Amino acid sequence: MTRTPAVPHRPAPSHARLRPGDVARVGAAGLRARPLRVFLSAVGIAIGIAAMLAVVGISSSSRADLDRTLDRLGTDLLTVSPGSTMYGTDARLPKESARMIGRIAPVRSVSEVGRIEAHAYRNDHVPSGRTGSIEVLATRADLLRTLGGRVGAGRWLNAATARYPAVVLGSKAARRLDVRTPGVRIWLGGEWFGVAGILDPVPLARELDTAALVGWPAARHHLGFDGHPTFVYVRSAEPAVEAVRSVLAATANPEAPGEVRVSRPSDALAAQRATDETLGALLLGLGAVALLVGGIGVANTMVISVLERRPEIGLRRALGASRGQIRLQFLAESLLLSALGGLGGVLLGIAVTAGYAATQGWPAVVPLWAVAGGLAATLLIGGAAGLYPAIQASRLSPTEALSAP
Incomplete structure (x- = not known):
């Protein structure tokens, strides 16, 4: 009696899962394909983060110098x-x-x-x-x-x-x-x-x-x-x-x-610090605007990326990639792009703070909460900017994407 050979079981495409390392590699590959566009978008994010971090850092350094001066001279x-x-x-x-x-x-x-x-x-x-x-x-x-x-x-x-x-x-x-x-x-x-x-x-x-x-x-x-x-x-x-x-x-x-x-002369110094804090709040707002503009640049990059890569999306869908995986790929690209800009902005902001503090003879102080908050804001804006393009990419059917000119 002839026995039919067993066919190995293959999981349905919908059951496939991408590991975090795979997601990162796929996202990084998408960024490497367009280096100039990625660089310009990252610069927009970096400028916003650097501006915000420099404002907070310079203000904190000024307050630290004032506190040091008052400790030395006294408030009595x-x-x-x-x-x-x-x-x-x-x-x-x-x-x-x-x-x-x-x-x-x-x-x-x-x-x-x-x-x-x-x-x-x-x-x-x-x-x-x-x-x-x-x-x-x-x-x-x-x-x-x-x-x-x-x-x-x-x-x-x-x-x-x-x-x-x-x-x-x-x-x-x-x-x-x-x-x-x-x-x-x-x-x-x-x-x-x-x-x-x-x-x-x-x-x-x-x-x-x-x-x-x-x-x-x-x-x-x-x-x-x-x-x-x-x-x-x-x-x-x-x-x-x-x-x-x-x-x-x-x-x-x-x-x-x-x-x-x-x-009381120390009161005048305290009033000067309050004035500096008010100016710092204004500059912080300008930095937030710059960060928002950088987020818009990320969104623009991701939207264009989806339009340019419709054949790639169709091919991946035809090979078994799920909508969620396509969505995750483009969202990962957006987050990586924002993270690059955020990291560059943090380094630039610290450098600006340290340089300005050195010229003034102040101790350089960059609060940890400002660094963490800047990176968190970067990822939040990057996620928000990439969410819509990622959803649009995941909605493309294989036939529609492959038939795109």
Whole structure:
């Protein structure tokens, strides 16, 4: 009896499954077939991600630098200055203001500077009108200790040099006078003053950056200083800052407390940070628009890909590929394309953040949530952009696709 040979069982095409590695290879093959178009679409995604990441990174780096500065300088500094009288004229602080403020129990240190009616010039040949907006201030020897300032070059005034024609220049004042090293002389108030030092920028007392500082005794003897302070700088115990602030005006000028201004320099830095955050939110929105435009570019690429590859789709359908597999193939291409753009955008955004932070002297900070969020947004947009073309490709029947011109 002849036995019919058994025919091996073949699974129906609908039962076939593509492994993740197969899906990735099929999707990558589709991208390699059109490298220039893929590159341009990926660039669109990369620009959007890089813009968003750079905005977040630069803003975070700026905040980190500000926090580092405040940690170093402290938030317990208060500044007292004269306001206006009831007649609209400039008020003056009493000569004893700093000494009276120093009697407040939580106050740890007090120092003062006073404006002098004099000008500083590089030499005695400079016309009198070219002052460079440099103020001349009388100062106490303990000023830097109170402000947490630092001398960038040379030395600060001491008990000896504060009595003689010596001057310390703020960072901007030195540049305007073209003084790069101590030891030279400048023409100040009709006399020659030797430059003892040059200050680093003082973030909590910007008025010192454009000032020429002379000792209190020398200002009285050589420049006719009247002894009235213009700014009184007060350091208090951190928990008592607000309490001290509330009594400073009445303590500095008991006869006219309404003519006294009291400020907290760290508040100005915090306000600056809030302004930076507002600008950052605006730029973040522009980055989102760029990312959306990149997503539209991905969608356009995938739609054209479906139209160009109808014969390929028909052949695969004729060989047994299911609608789901066709749909998965084009969706994988879209996700891979977006992932390439997203990865490039992340690297570009980190590079821009690091470069800008380096030029500003900030610590480079790129939040992990921003990187993860950028990549997630990329894949989400890529999936959304490729979904419609993938569905359209899967709906093509083998005969319709193969008959396409």
